[in-house]
Amino acid sequence: MALPRFGLGTFRLTGSTVIESVSMGLELGYRAIDTAQIYGNEAEIGSAIAASGVPRDQLYLTTKVWIDHHAPDKLAASLAESLAKLRTDRVDLALIHWPAPGHAVPLEQTIEALADARARGLARAIGVSNFNIEQTRRAIGVVGEGGLATNQIELSPYLQNRKLVAFLESRGIPVTSYMTLAYGKVLTDPVLARIAQKYEATVAQVALAWALQMGYAVIPSSTRRENLASNLLAKDLELAYEDMAAIGMLERNGREVDPEGLAPEWDD
Template identity: 40%
Template sequence: MTYTSPIPQLGLGTFGRTGDAGIQAILSAIEVGYRHIDTAQSYDTEGCVGEAIRRSGLPRSEFFVTTKVADTNLSKVDFLPSVEKSLETIGIDQVDLLLIHWPSQNDAVPFDDYMLALAEARQRGWTRHIGVSNFPIALLDKAFALLGEDAVITDQVEIHPYLQAPRLVSHCRSKGLVLTAYQPLCKGAVNDDPLLKAIAKSHGVTAAAVALAFLMAEGHAVIPASSSIENLKNNFASQDVNLTADEISRIRTLDRSARHINPAKSPRWDD
C-alpha cells in the first residue's frame, strides 16, 4: 500500500521518557535515525523532546514533532494558551502536527469549540498540520463536516496485530486518512508471538520489527517507544522488512480486538 502522508511513517513514542533518563533515551533514538518524535502535554515529555533535539546538534528542520492538547485543556479559555505553553516548553516556534489527545468526555466542552480552536492554532502558524487522537468514526465525520476532509491528516489510535480496527481502518481509507498506531507492539506482547517470531526468523529481524512492518504495509504510521538502544535499532530496521502477501494475510488472522488503552473517558469504539 502506497504511503503518501506528510507524517514520517516510523516515529518515536515518548510516553514515560521523563527526566534525564528520558532525554538520553530520546537522544539515543535520534542517533539511531529517528526524526519523527511524538509527545503530548499529558506525558510531561515535551521539555525532554526539546532538550534532546537541541543536544543532538541537528537543525530543527530535520525533525517532525507532534504534540497533543490534553482533554483538560479543550475549553476556549485554556486551549490556545496551552498550545503556546507547549511551544515554549519544547522550545520551538511551531510543531509539525498538533492533535486533540482525547475528545471531550460527555460533551463537557462543545465539540465545535475545541475543533475550531485546533484550526485556529494552525492559522496562527503554531502547527503545520492538525489531527486527532482516539476519535471513533462518528467524531471523525463530525470533524470532517466542520473543518473539511483535507484539514485533519491523521487519527492516532491504538493499533497492533491483536487490535487491527477493521471498521475504523476501512472508513479512514475511504476518506484518505492515515491512522497513526500507538502501542503498535502491544506493550511488548508481540515479541512472544509464535507466528511473528517465525516470520521474523525468515527475515533475520525481531518479531517487533515484523509487527511494525506489517502495520506500515497496511498504510499506517507507527510510533513505538523504547529506551533500549538495541530495541530502538531493531524497531528502526522494520523499515527495511518487505513482507510477502502471504505473510501479511497470516498476520491479519491475529486480530482479536485486544484493546489495552481504554480509560473511563474513552469514546464508544468502533472495533
C-alpha cells in the first residue's frame, strides 16, 4: 500500500482524548493513523480501532521507534510491543523517530535492525523521521534506493525545508509533513487568511492544501469533530499558481521542534 496523502496525527493526545479523536476520525473517513512509541497512546489507538469495526486491511498504521530502542537487540522487541498495543500483527510503516546524533548506537546498525524487522513481517514498510540530508543518505546506503517509504519532517508555510525536500525528491523518497500548521501559528497569518477568503475555505485547509499540492503527505490532528471534518476537505482544494507562490514567500525558518540531543544539524 502506498503512503497515504492524508492521515490523522496523534501527537500529544493521550487517554480518552486520543480514543475520541481516532474514533471520530475513523467515522469521518480517515484511514491512515500516525502514532509513536513515545506518545504513550498506542494501546488507546488500538482500542479505538478495535471498537470502530473498520477492517484492518483498510487502515494504514504508522508508528515510530524511540531512541531507547535503537540497538539491534532491542528494536524488533520494542516494535513487537507496539503491535501488541495496537492489536495488530504488523504496522504498515515503522519509522526511526529521531536520529539522536551522538547516541551510543551507530545509525547504520539501527537502520539495519529496522530493515530486519521489516523482513520479519513486523512492518510492511520502513522509513525515517527528522533525518537531515547526511543521515538520510547514510540510511539509503543501508537499505538501498527505494528502501525508505518516507522521511517525516517538520514542514509548514513558515518552515519549508527546501534543501532537504529537494534532496528527498531527487532520491524518490516521499515527504511527510508534520506540524503543517506550525502549532496553530499560521492560522492567524494575513496572507493565508486572504487566500482562505478567496476560496471560502479555512486557513487550516489552505495550509494543508498547499502541502498536498507540494506533493507532501500530511498528518494533522484535532480533538474536535468539526476540525477533523474540515481538514479533510483540504484534499479537494486546488490553489492557483499565484496563491502557491504567495505561500512560498512566507518562509521564515520558523522551526517549532528542535529537541536538544535528538535533533540533527538541520539543512537550513
